[in-house]
Amino acid sequence: MTAVPTVGVLALQGDVREHLRVLESCGAGTAVVRRPEELDRVDGLVIPGGESTTMWRLARTFDLLEPLRKRVEQGMPTYGSCAGMIMLADRIVDGAAGQETIGGIDMLVRRNAFGRQVDSFESDVVMTGLDAPFHAVFIRAPWVESVGGEAEVLGRAATGDSAGRIVAVRQGHLFATSFHPELTGDPRIHEYFLAMVKGSS
Numbered sequence: 001m002t003a004v005p006t007v008g009v010l011a012l013q014g015d016v017r018e019h020l021r022v023l024e025s026c027g028a029g030t031a032v033v034r035r036p037e038e039l040d041r042v043d044g045l046v047i048p049g050g051e052s053t054t055m056w057r058l059a060r061t062f063d064l065l066e067p068l069r070k071r072v073e074q075g076m077p078t079y080g081s082c083a084g085m086i087m088l089a090d091r092i093v094d095g096a097a098g099q100e101t102i103g104g105i106d107m108l109v110r111r112n113a114f115g116r117q118v119d120s121f122e123s124d125v126v127m128t129g130l131d132a133p134f135h136a137v138f139i140r141a142p143w144v145e146s147v148g149g150e151a152e153v154l155g156r157a158a159t160g161d162s163a164g165r166i167v168a169v170r171q172g173h174l175f176a177t178s179f180h181p182e183l184t185g186d187p188r189i190h191e192y193f194l195a196m197v198k199g200s201s
């Protein structure tokens with residue numbers, strides 16, 4: 001791989017621009033991904049937050065679902081935030097009728113899980129691999145009900161009724177968080193992912 005990897009952001013729907021901005025500030029090359037040819041050119045991919053049902057439908061319409069599954073299966077480092085976490089889950093609860101995912105992480109994710117308590121909130125998350133807690137923004141966020149043997153839990157919610165819920169997971173080249181690190185001005189989650197793309201984490 002070239003010294004500066006190109007990280008794509010899946011740009012079907014969601015807060016694409018915010019991720020591009022943080023990735024650029026971390027020194028990555030960036031690209032928007034809407035078509036299979038664009039996916040071919042990236043070394044890693046961020047799947048942003050937004051609305052996973054819409055993202056799934058658009059991925060099907062743009063003939064991206066199978067190419068995405070293939071790249072993920074072949075080992076492309078991929079980071080999913082919020083709706084992106086849902087897209088990377090092998091199994092989901094409370095999905096729309098027929099809702100499919102890209103899959104790859106052996107986990108069961110519940111959509112809009114925190115939403116039943118409160119729509120959006122902020123909380124510090126202690127994360128394996130980060131030196132200090134990460135101040136996380138949750139927006140109609142999913143949580144991870146359970147993970148299979150190969151997935152490693154990296155972080156849990158720390159406060160309130162949902163304390164202890166899994167909000168960050170890694171399985172090899174795949175990484176997912178329930179929260180939105182692109183909104184807080186703290187680049188450590190993107191730096192962590194960039195190290196994965198460079199093969200150094």
Ligand SMILES: NC(=O)CC[C@H](N)C(=O)O
Pocket residue numbers: 048049050051052053081082083084086111112139140141142
């Ligand atoms: N901020 C978000 O990405 C919310 C995710 C959304 N609730 C979904 O199901 O896709």
